[in-house]
Amino acid sequence: RKEVEQDPGPFNVPEGATVAFNCTYSNSASQSFFWYRQDCRKEPKLLMSVYSSGNEDGRFTAQLNRASQYISLLIRDSKLSDSATYLCVVSAGKSTFGDGTTLTVKP
Amino acid sequence: NAGVTQTPKFRVLKTGQSMTLLCAQDMNHEYMYWYRQDPGMGLRLIHYSVGEGTTAKGEVPDGYNVSRLKKQNFLLGLESAAPSQTSVYFCASSYPKIGSPLHFGNGTRLTVT
Numbered sequence: 533r534k535e536v537e538q539d540p541g542p543f544n545v546p547e548g549a550t551v552a553f554n555c556t557y558s559n560s561a562s563q564s565f566f567w568y569r570q571d572c573r574k575e576p577k578l579l580m581s582v583y584s585s586g587n588e589d590g591r592f593t594a595q596l597n598r599a600s601q602y603i604s605l606l607i608r609d610s611k612l613s614d615s616a617t618y619l620c621v622v623s624a625g626k627s628t629f630g631d632g633t634t635l636t637v638k639p
Numbered sequence: 640n641a642g643v644t645q646t647p648k649f650r651v652l653k654t655g656q657s658m659t660l661l662c663a664q665d666m667n668h669e670y671m672y673w674y675r676q677d678p679g680m681g682l683r684l685i686h687y688s689v690g691e692g693t694t695a696k697g698e699v700p701d702g703y704n705v706s707r708l709k710k711q712n713f714l715l716g717l718e719s720a721a722p723s724q725t726s727v728y729f730c731a732s733s734y735p736k737i738g739s740p741l742h743f744g745n746g747t748r749l750t751v752t
Contacts (some may be wrong), residue, residue, distance in 0.1 A: 536681075564738045575729055575743035576682070619681065626697070627672075627741055631681040 535559055536622050546638055549610045553633045555603040555620030565596055565621040565635035567605045569616045570632065576619055579605075610637045641665050645730050645744035652720040660715040660747050662730030668742070669735045671713035672697075673705060675726040684730060687739045688713055689735065720751045 538555045545551050565582035580587065582594040582603055592605040603620055615637045620630040643664045652658055662671065669690050674682040684697030688707040702724060704716045713732075717724060727748050731741040 539752075566740055573676070573727055573746075575746050576741075577743070578740045581738065581740060621736075621741075626684060626687065629674075629681040631679070 533558060535628045536620055536630040538618075538620050538631060538633050540631060542634040542636055544636045544638060545610055547610055547612060549637075550606065550608050551610060551635060552607075553605045553620075553635075554628055555605075555613075555622075556627075557603070557620075557622040558599050559622065559624050559628075560601065562601075562624045563596075563601050564583045564596055566621040566623075566627075566629075567592075567594055567603075568619040568621055568629075570619055576629075579618070607635075610635075612627045612637050612639065643730055643732055643742050643744040645728075645747050647747060648745065649748045650750070652717075652749065654721060654751060656720050656748075657716070658720065659717075660728055660730075660749075662713045662715070662744055663734075664711055664713075664730075664732040664742070666732060666742065667710070668732035669710070670733045671707065672733075672741065673703070673713065674729045674731065675699065675714045675724075676729060677726050685715065685728075691716045706715045707750050720749075722751045725749060 541584040567579040569579045570576045587597045591608045595604045617632040619632045672687040673685040686705040688694045691710040730744040733739045
């Protein structure tokens with residue numbers, strides 16, 4: 533079993549849709565959690581950190597459930613520019629990446 | 640503000656050739672990392688460093704060596720390139736504090752024929 537698992541997708545949604553990505557991790561000692569965005573094999577860029585209380589940044593909401601070892605990312609009102617691969621990252625000292633979930637937003 | 644800079648951006652090697660990838664960061668980060676990413680896969684950690692003069696193996700270290708002689712630089716070496724090392728290589732850096740995110744360079748696309 534991989535340390536960090538994501539649904540690879542792809543997710544194909546129309547503009548304006550709400551889409552949710554899930555991520556599970558196996559290391560209970562993990563302390564830091566992030567969502568990164570990666571476009572066309574370019575470098576990953578930080579989308580948002582994930583906090584225990586949940587956090588929101590505009591159309592993006594991240595949730596963390598430590599008991600279930602589960603992280604989620606919700607994107608509301610999807611835009612064409614949201615099309616990318618979303619990487620779940622979990623850190624217990626060293627960062628471990630999920631394989632990513634691909635999102636395509638269509639007109 | 641350059642952030643993390645990788646050189647070269649592209650390289651084609653023949654099997655058995657050697658090369659060094661250079662990563663430089665100007666954010667005074669303690670930690671530096673080298674990852675590789677293959678099609679359809681996530682990033683896999685090759686080697687990392689928690690400070691000047693220290694390095695450690697990651698998930699896939701075989702066939703690679705690293706050095707961190709200066710805090711701002713982290714070098715990745717391939718002594719004898721193999722086709723299996725064809726990949727995109729990303730360097731990253733971060734502060735040692737829990738919750739500090741990784742900052743990535745633009746990547747190096749390496750093809751070994």
